[in-house]
Amino acid sequence: MATTVSCPRCGKSVVWGPQSPWRPFCSERCRLVDLGEWLDENRRIPGTEDDLDDDSPISEHSPGAH
Numbered sequence: 001m002a003t004t005v006s007c008p009r010c011g012k013s014v015v016w017g018p019q020s021p022w023r024p025f026c027s028e029r030c031r032l033v034d035l036g037e038w039l040d041e042n043r044r045i046p047g048t049e050d051d052l053d054d055d056s057p058i059s060e061h062s063p064g065a066h
């Protein structure tokens, strides 16, 4: 008995088997589109570039001339 799933992208039923290499997607196209959107979403995370650029090295007070 063939198990079928719905393509997460377009809803088309996909046979869950070796004949469907892109399962759970119905095709490579759907798979790539879904993956692309996922990556795009990931990239859209607002960059919180909040680190202070205070790169002052902790300079110890050298025991200089007195």
Ligand SMILES: [Zn+2]
Binding pocket: 007, 008, 009, 010, 011, 012, 025, 026, 027, 030
């Ligand atoms: Zn599809």
